[in-house]
Structure formats: structure tokens, C-alpha cells
Amino acid sequence: MSSVVQGFSKSLAMTVLSEIGDKTFFAAAILAMRHPRRLVLSGCLLALIVMTILSVLVGWAAPSLISRKWTHHITTLLFFIFGLWSLWDAFTSDGEAEELAEVEAKLDADIKNNKETTKQNSKDDDDLKKQRQPLLAQFLSPILLKAFSITFFGEWGDKSQLATIGLAADENPLGVVLGGIIGQALCTTAAVLGGKSLASQISEKIVALSGGLLFIVFGIQSFLSPFES
Template sequence: MTLSVAQGFTKSLAMTILSEIGDKTFIAAAILAMRHPRRLVLAGCLSAMIVMTMLSVVVGWAAPNLISRNLTHHIATLLFLGFGCWSLWEGFHGEGDDGELDEVEKKLDADFQGVKGASKGKDDDEKKKSRPFLTQFLSPILLQAFTITFFGEWGDKSQLATIGLAADENPLGVVLGGILGQTLCTVTAVIGGKSLASQISERVVGIFGGFLFIIFGIQSFLSPVH
């Protein structure tokens, strides 16, 4: 692994974990996993995260080919510094941690009532085992997990930061680090994320994430355009 790939990998991994732990899609995956078969929720959420990461990296990689690399370098620097200040402001002045958990849970409760007939717990889980693989793959639960995660991440701070990182770092390292980070976060959410989300301090995570973004911004500002 070259130095540029390793640097992009490390930055992307750290940024992804600190951006995703405890956020809305993390909480949504945790709640869905408590109501539906975990393998379907994991497949839906993780595939959405991987697709989103790859799309973001492609956009970031293509940006220097559309506008000057010097300009994309400065845009990436401003993105990191801006997101760092944003995360710090949210960490110090944001609402309590329980607010987001309650908000996501209420939204999923409303959605769950509308599709209640699609899944009936363990009995339906056993029935699905006897169905053809394609039918399981196109399960409403998997599709629900995919769409909730994909559109929840679309335009999110972490997606924009990934685009900026891919424009300034080695795209291969960014996509590998992003996918590994998303995998770790999604597996954690599905296995026991709701308990974790209710115990960790989102403010602390936001503050650490803010400092990380600012460090990336300073490093990008001081590094030459390559």
C-alpha cells in the first residue's frame, strides 16, 4: 500500500467512524434490526452505505478533471474547516442526545405501522428461509433498510466530506477506508446499536469529529497541491 493510499484510507476511516456513530442512519439501522431479521437489515443498510461511499468518491475523483486541481484543493480545505466548526458548534450547543433517538424512533414507528403486514417476527423469518434467494433479496425489509439509509445519507455532512476527501486524497484509499468504516458502524448498529446510541454522548462524538475535520483542514491547507 503506497503512502498516498494509506493516508487516504486512514483519513476516510477515521472520518467515517466519527461521522456515522450515533447519527440518524445509525439509530435507524439499530431500531430496524430490533424489529426485523438482522441479516436483511444489515444487507440493506450496508449496501446503501457502500453505494453512497462509492458514488461520493467517484464525484470527488472526477471533480479535479472538471475544474482545476488547485481549486478543488482549496474547496476541500474549506469543507473540512467548515464542517469542523459546524460539528463543534453542534457538539457544544446542540440539543440533548435523546432528541434524535426519539425523533428517529417516532418516524420508524409511523412507517412500521404502515408495513406491519410485511413482517411478523420470527415466524415470517422462518418462512423466508424456505423462499428462493431472489425473493429474499428483494424483501420489503431489505429494500426499506436500503432506502432509509441511502436517502438519509444523501446530502449529509459525511457524504460531502467524503467527496472533498476524494478530491484531495487518493480515491482508492478513500473508498477502502470509507467502506471499512461504514461496515464497522453498520455491523455495530445492527448488533446492539440502540443500546449504544442511548449510552454514548453524541455531543462528545461531535466534538471529536469537529476537531478531526479541523485537523484535516489544517493539514490540507499546509500541504502542496498534488
């Protein structure tokens, strides 16, 4: 039970500090301003849950392919690398304004290149507001699919995904899954309900510094703790 709690707490803290103010956070916030929030939230959450489960499965299977000793050492190294990476971002990044502008530019370009889809989405929005669409039609809504694809591919290969894989290789997978999903749910819900205003009130530098220090603490703890054979 203690291993589950440890994996859960580490995964929850790491996810929250990694996801607040990143590109998928802003993408969810911007999409929620233009489309029904429940569809955007559903699409983003579904993508993040799938991504978290896939990452944990990869981390869980890693010790079967590589010795437990090596996965422990690799995970420890990853924590230090991600910690230094986050600290570097904190001191060199131009802040959330550039991140937000980049995401908005990409979404605006996508809208311009898909005018017909945008018109259809507007019609779907009107129908959804009247709550006349059947459940299956809502699930297959282009808005939900768009939120899913933007979030899923935005997170693929991201620092938080790699960190989740490393954490799952060294901690209880169930705890890592639960912590990751709850952390993702908290961040995504905050983004959809008021992410743009929330991000403007939270210093990205402080979040990056906190995340970097957290990764380094995890690395020190992993380095000092003996690996389980």
C-alpha cells in the same frame, strides 16, 4: 502506496466519527429490533457502500471539471466548515435522546401508514426464521429494501457524504473508498448488533467534539500541504 494509506486512514476515521450516533445509525438499530438483523444489515450496508462509491466517484471526477488548485482549496475550506459545524453541534445539540426520538417517530409513522405492508413483513419474518425463502426472495425482501432506502436517502446530502466527496478530490480515491466502506461496515454492524444500548453509553458530545477536531486537523494539514497539479 503511502497515498492510499493516507486516504484510507483519513476516510476511516472521518466515517466512524461522523456516523456513530447519527440518524441512519439509530434507524439501523431500531429496524434491527423489529426485523431480522441480517436483512437490515444487508440493506443498510448496501446503501452505504453505494453511497460511498458514488461520493468518491464525484470527488474523483471533480478535478477534471475544476482545476486541481481550486478543488484543493475547496476541500480545505470544507474541512474547516465541517469541523466548526461539528463543534457547534456538540455544544448546541440536545443529545442522542432527541435524535433517537425523532427517528423512532418517523419509523412509527411509516408503520402506521403502511399497515398492510407491516402485516406482510411479519409473515416474511416468520418465513425467514424458518429459512425457507430462496435467495432472490430474500434479496427482494421489503425489509431489506426498506433498510436500503431509509439509509440511502438519509445519507444523501449529509455532512459525511459531502466530506467524502471533498476527501476523494484531494486524496487517493481507492484509499478513500476502502476506508469509507470499512468505517461504514463497522458503524452499521455495531448499530444492528446493539446500537441503542451502545449509543446510550457513548457521549454524543464527545463524538461530535472528536469529529470536529478531526476535520479541523484535516483542514490544517490540507492548508499546509501544497496541492498536486
